[in-house]
Amino acid sequence: MSFHYRSLGAVALATAALFTTPSITQAHETPTAAEDRVLRVYNNNIENLVRNNADGTCTRISGPDHLTSMLVDDNGKTGTSGVKPPDLLIVQQVRGTGQATAYADQLGAKFGYPAGTYKALVAWDDPEEWGSSHKCSEQALGDLKKKQTNGIIYNTRTLSLAAGDVSKYWSAGWLKPGTPYNGGAGCTLYKPPDSDDGATNEYKWKRTSALAARFTIKETGTTVFAATMHLPEQNGANACAGAGYTGIANSGIHVGADATSLMNASTIRMIGIDANRTNIAPTTLGGFGMTGYGAKATDGSRKIDYLFVRGAVRPSSIDHTVGSTKSNHLALYGFIEF
DSSP states (O other), X not given: OOOOOSOOHHHHHHTGGGGGSOOSSOOOSSOHHHHHOEEEEEEEEOGGGEEEOTTSOEEEOOHHHHHHHHOBOTTSOBSSTTOOOOSEEEEEEEOSHHXXXXXXXXXXXXXXOOTTSEEEEESOSSOOOOOSOTTOSSHHHHHTTSSOEEEEEEETTTEEEEEEEEOOOBOOEEOOTTOOOGGGTTXXXXXXXXXXXXXXXXXXXXXXXXXXXXXXXXXXXXXEEEEEEEOOGGGGTSOOOBTXXXXXXXXXXXXXXXXXXXXXXXXXXXXXXXXXXXXXXXXTTGGGTOEEEOOSOSBTTBOOEEEEEESEEOOOTTTTEETTOSSSSOEEEEEEEO
């Protein structure tokens, strides 16, 4: 397992054809944060940029199209000249460093920035494949979802990152099928030897490896903590965050020790989660000074995605939930004044 936060020139060249999408706005001569002192943050499970349709088919989504569908202006509208460069994208379900870096460069290209302006951190550089059809009738599209990890993409124009400020991954918890829940006593860490049985799902646990980092806003020196999590499907029925532990406020959420240290040393804090669980209250992470934003459903009729923030979040006319997101999960966002 390794952490990568660099732009790959080869990837940039290979994806150059995708960068011809017209920019949302022109590149800024000075960092966005210096202009309006707002940190723009998004959270989304991008589903490997493959969307499952109700009829069993799947649709491949390009990075630029997905970004256009997700990024909003101060009024919550997509595709306008008021859409400004984001500072942080918290993402779940990317294939690894290659896809994350290409996606980061596509984001920069939308604003006229050179490749490498946005950099990507991933929990696993190149996770092993798992699963079979991934519910895609066209297997070639299902195969694109066989590698899954979590990442954080950040804007180097506004944020810096010290080498020691990336946490080691920490494992999610789960109730292994066939195990009695017993109020959480049956919970265990979702990693070998207590992960899925059988070769087909042998590496499925890697998609739930969480990742966190502490950044510094270049203009002010303000410290910013960001984490990305993806909890197992079993968390929906039985909240588990570790051995015999149901998680913070029985949510299945926990924050690893290294990540907690980074968080405690940060002024602004945010955690983006695909929790696979409904009814997680906005106050769940109140002990960390965080509040959850957005109450609308994010996956069909269910709200299972969450963005928790400690900071002065601007009000949102669309409840911090972007309904046009080209993913099976709707994006959440928070614009944080500092």
